[in-house]
Amino acid sequence: MSAAEPEACALSSSSLDVEEKCQYYGNSSSDPPTEPHPDMDMFCCHSVQDSLLSSDSRFTNYRGILNWIIILLILTHAHLFLDNFIQHGFLIDLRKVLEHLMEDHYNWPSVNLILAANMFAIAALLLERCLDKGTLSPSAGHCLHLGNLGLLTLFPAVIILYDTSISTGGAYFSLWTYTVLGLKLYSYQETNSWYRQGSVPSSGTDKCVLHETKKHIEHLTIKDLYYFLLAPTLCYQRNFPFTPRVRINVLCKTLIEMVVLTQIIVGVVQQWIEPIFQRSENSFSNMDITTRVEHLMELVAPNHFLWLMFSFLFSHSYLNFCAELLCFGDRHFYGDWWNAKTLKCFWGNWNIPLHKWRYRHLYTPLLKKRVSQKQADLLVFLMSAALCEYVIALPLHSCRLWIFFMMIFELLVDVYLGDYFKGNYGNGLVWLCFLLGPPLAMMTYFHDHYMSHHGQHPPGLSVAECLS
Amino acid sequence: MSAAEPEACALSSSSLDVEEKCQYYGNSSSDPPTEPHPDMDMFCCHSVQDSLLSSDSRFTNYRGILNWIIILLILTHAHLFLDNFIQHGFLIDLRKVLEHLMEDHYNWPSVNLILAANMFAIAALLLERCLDKGTLSPSAGHCLHLGNLGLLTLFPAVIILYDTSISTGGAYFSLWTYTVLGLKLYSYQETNSWYRQGSVPSSGTDKCVLHETKKHIEHLTIKDLYYFLLAPTLCYQRNFPFTPRVRINVLCKTLIEMVVLTQIIVGVVQQWIEPIFQRSENSFSNMDITTRVEHLMELVAPNHFLWLMFSFLFSHSYLNFCAELLCFGDRHFYGDWWNAKTLKCFWGNWNIPLHKWRYRHLYTPLLKKRVSQKQADLLVFLMSAALCEYVIALPLHSCRLWIFFMMIFELLVDVYLGDYFKGNYGNGLVWLCFLLGPPLAMMTYFHDHYMSHHGQHPPGLSVAECLS
Known part of the structure; x- marks a missing residue:
């Protein structure tokens, strides 16, 4: 404690x-x-004294209440847990998921799609080399880069929208790969253009700046590019900070975390969320308001635990695993968002690599173009919200903008209620927004996708099958 | 916060x-x-640094987690609450309870029983007066006092066991009145005998000791006795500490607390506990083990909230109300048991008037008789456990010793696990014992009483009727 x-x-x-x-x-x-x-x-045996709980007593030690709350929470959820098992039996079956992943006709389209992504990376490298040798003018190079990135954005979207053989899981995996690649390549070309322009502060003493002129061409290699593409960061720089060696115990620890958490996540989905999905008779877009609220309330807790586990799995275990494997030094993948007292701080600390990218390649360039800070803030936020909607809605073929509007709503909450909720209350508001905000909106997408594939109460159908 | x-x-x-x-x-x-x-x-934009949650980072600020737990607890219970209302509709009906209290043929026996209690109080006063005047020898007086107390104990027990017209609620009320009266009169006669023996320390400077010889006879009055009997304490002394005046705002505050809490308690019983009772098909003594555990788990939360509210209602609101009305100064009715780190401390802080009485009239006299501390501790504890069983089981006519054994079990937990659970963990253990211990055993008594009166799922029967 x-x-x-x-x-x-x-x-x-x-x-x-x-x-x-x-x-x-x-x-x-x-x-x-x-x-x-x-x-x-x-x-x-009596003396004049006040009761501890009366306002005159000035007694303020309620430390035990914390233990009480924790025990009550554990017991309540243990009861819900037991109830669930008594009601539904043991539904967790990892084999279903594995079998699904093994069925090759579902996954070859997405594997091919991901392999095709290399094309765009190589194109970006070749463009950079041409720019470096001077065979391309900077503006032409910039245009070609943007064309490359535009194609990179359109290509998976078109494939996912029109190739019906691709599975939903595969579509997610490839779309996210492409999105990350797009962000990385944007950073790659912009940072390289900065290096070429030599916009280096004269007082720069850092090695990565000092060595800049000498080792220019050495960095435009396949190896350097692919190290960056595999490294757990979205921002390119030359000479990433390294750790001295790969620590096997850290690798094992993060690997075990990943295996255990994946199993728990599959368990929560199959045992807790799927029965709720199966109980509902309609998609969220067709429900009346009371049923909708009731269903959302049911989904809050499992969805929240899923998010917490997924964010730990990804932001901590997976990214640390990658970083350890690549000796990548910067492990600052998330801040202490759980202590955030404003939604702005929460967003800034939730995903540090993405936040760094936004700051470096969107916010600062906007400021340099004399956009005011508030407008830049708003623009960056709107772009993030649109990106969230895009990467979640596209593979499900259901763009209804709920996630986007939920994030806009949170922005309004932050602007209008932020002044009234300070300190601990601000933190409470952040948690409430996290519990009831975009993650829940996201869950409704999956719910409706599930409903559209398995209408009235199909017994024994798994979410894994639904993802096909 | x-x-x-x-x-x-x-x-x-x-x-x-x-x-x-x-x-x-x-x-x-x-x-x-x-x-x-x-x-x-x-x-x-990268530097070598660890992730916050990795063990190397030395990051320990998880303050936000507390807010998270609180919000999660509130949301979970809000969901259970909604679920309950959706499932059962609105069952709370205060009129049922009031109507039940108004039906006079149920309650006259208990009212008569309580009025008869005055007899024993007057007898004790008369005995004290005779002892004070010297018309009775101290040993004869002591024997007569014990006889009076013995009758006081037997009388309600016999009436409750053999008079079938008395309602269960009335039986509880009168038995508790008699028990409190018995404890008070025991303290009254013992303290008065100490005063007579003049076993006063020579260095005593307190006014109640100095005035002792002068005002001896003045205290053996009806008024003094009834003030003590109505005052929120079990230990007699002359010249109780007084507050200067009755504060109307405190009276109103405690009165409002009592009214609101009573309604919430009735609500919890009718809306939450009764449906659980109605769902069960058997009494606890006839259930198989899994059904028993499942049912107990269902009852943990409502039973716990009921206890917390009842203890606040009684120990804080009701006793403070009485004290304010009587200008009684000593409001130390409970310690900070919520912070207790051992079960001993919990028991010592839960009910201070009872604890004071035990210490003054059981524990210290035992020590004076050269009983070792541990044995005295054990004896006092066993007597308390037996008293609990007696006042709960007798009005239900079902003495099965579950509460008694539950308390013995807690004693064993304290003795054998107390050394392993220190500090916060000790406090956690105390809460766990409070959640799953005697209060839950007590609830099984009421459950079985309810079952014996309304067997297989009677719709619309109220606990109030069951108490008849």
């Missing part, structure tokens, strides 16, 4: 009081009390 | 870091960052 450490002093002094009291009233097994005189106590 | 105050410094410094970071990465609306140089940041 490390969060409680600053309270330790206050607590121990109070617990001493309690123990003294216990001893005084004889419930302790240590020596009998000597002060005050026992017979005095016999005659006058 | 007063419990969090000691953490405020650590938190605010950390949140400053976060805000600085947010500003640095451009998500703040204040002035643009000047250090480090923005272009430097553009080129080298």
